[in-house]
Amino acid sequence: MDGEVRSVTGKVLALLGAFTPACPELTLSELARRAGLSLATAHRRVAELVAWGALERGADGRYRVGLRLWEVASLAPRGLGLREAAMPFLEDLYEVTHENVQLAVREGLELVFVERISGRKAVPVWTRVGGRFALHATGVGLALLAHAPVEVQEEVLGAPLQAYTEKTVTNPARLREMLAAVRQTGYAVSDGQVTTDAVSVAAPVRDGEGTVIAAVSLVVHANGAQPATLAPLVQAAARGIGRACGSPGGARVFPREPIAR
Numbered sequence: 001m002d003g004e005v006r007s008v009t010g011k012v013l014a015l016l017g018a019f020t021p022a023c024p025e026l027t028l029s030e031l032a033r034r035a036g037l038s039l040a041t042a043h044r045r046v047a048e049l050v051a052w053g054a055l056e057r058g059a060d061g062r063y064r065v066g067l068r069l070w071e072v073a074s075l076a077p078r079g080l081g082l083r084e085a086a087m088p089f090l091e092d093l094y095e096v097t098h099e100n101v102q103l104a105v106r107e108g109l110e111l112v113f114v115e116r117i118s119g120r121k122a123v124p125v126w127t128r129v130g131g132r133f134a135l136h137a138t139g140v141g142l143a144l145l146a147h148a149p150v151e152v153q154e155e156v157l158g159a160p161l162q163a164y165t166e167k168t169v170t171n172p173a174r175l176r177e178m179l180a181a182v183r184q185t186g187y188a189v190s191d192g193q194v195t196t197d198a199v200s201v202a203a204p205v206r207d208g209e210g211t212v213i214a215a216v217s218l219v220v221h222a223n224g225a226q227p228a229t230l231a232p233l234v235q236a237a238a239r240g241i242g243r244a245c246g247s248p249g250g251a252r253v254f255p256r257e258p259i260a261r
Helices: 008-016 028-035 039-052 067-073 077-097 139-146 150-158 172-185 227-246
Strands: 055-057 063-065 100-107 110-117 132-134 188-191 198-206 212-221
Touching: 008 028, 008 039, 028 039, 039 055, 077 100, 077 110, 077 212, 077 227, 100 139, 100 198, 110 139, 139 150, 139 172, 139 188, 139 198, 139 212, 150 172, 198 227, 212 227
Parallel strands: none
Antiparallel strands: 055 063, 100 110, 100 212, 110 132, 188 198, 198 212
């Protein structure tokens, strides 16, 4: 199982990669099986991870990700600087709407959610901070994909596209039309593509050089949703975040653009 071809680092990464949102706690045997390691090797590596704080062992003997990993992950410059610059604008957008507000970046052929603010009465969403999702179905994903390099777009559109609901667009030709519309209008709409009860309206965030570095969205109840009305609010937030990110050191030197109430 864990022959000489696998380095110690590879084994440690396999153990950490064994945890998923669906399985946040695992026994030693489950860790070994998921990582493809012998029980003895898993025991040694897990003990080292626990000692360092990357894993924690509960009273029931099951292991979970430790706070030390969160401390290290929080130092990631792309997520940290972007989140700090974006938070005032995300909070403004939430205060105006009291709906779900999300911020995401593209990582390869997927997106990663950097921040999320949820309202008590807002429509339930699948997303979580640090979670990954496909680019073709969500509002933020469409906004990011529309401005991604051509080779990235072709790779996404050329691969099988997962359908999350009956409204998920999986036809490459139709998706190309949608991406062109995003570039033309400046915002993206995902209507019932992830869950049938939700509509997402997203806008790209550009840095000082005009490069799209992230996307921000509102996710609202599908019933009565008016994307054209929500779009200017999301676009105002995106512009504010972009100006903040484009200033020296990420500091906000431009006044925030007010969001109409």
